Amino acid sequence: MKSITLFSDGSSLGNPGYGGYCAILRYKNSEKIISGGEENTTNNRMELKAVIEGLRALKEPCCIEIISDSSYVTKGIAQWLENWIRRNFNKIKNPDLWREYIKVSKQHQVKTTWIKGHSGHAENERCDKIAKEEAEKVKSKGAAA
DSSP: OEEEEEEEEEEEEETTEEEEEEEEEEETTEEEEEEEEEEEEOHHHHHHHHHHHHHHTOOSOEEEEEEESOHHHHHIIIIIHHHHHHTTTTTOSOHHHHHHHHHHHTTSEEEEEEOOTTSSOHHHHHHHHHHHHHHHHHHHHHHHO
């Protein structure tokens, strides 16, 4: 299996508000950036959406290290998800996205690493910048409508 690093970040201008996400997939010396945005969303939804869309872009089963500054995402995947599944996502926020995460991650071996945000981690800073740009694009489209 290929070893992939998935750096991710999400942004929301208001919570809820205009949101953006970014994932950087790295395999050896190659990188692919996946980004997008949504209206009326939250920061946590965008953090998780970045991971989902990054995983969705992979064409074969891989060993993946997800590196994120979101403890919601890293702990959700590594510590809480199993219990949430047992409880059928009862009283859990964003069950639609967590179910989507399960679908797109099932063929992969996933581990998570939490990093402190805004601490100079190069890929995290890039993801943050792109996610904010995506949120601004959504906001400007909304203002133009």
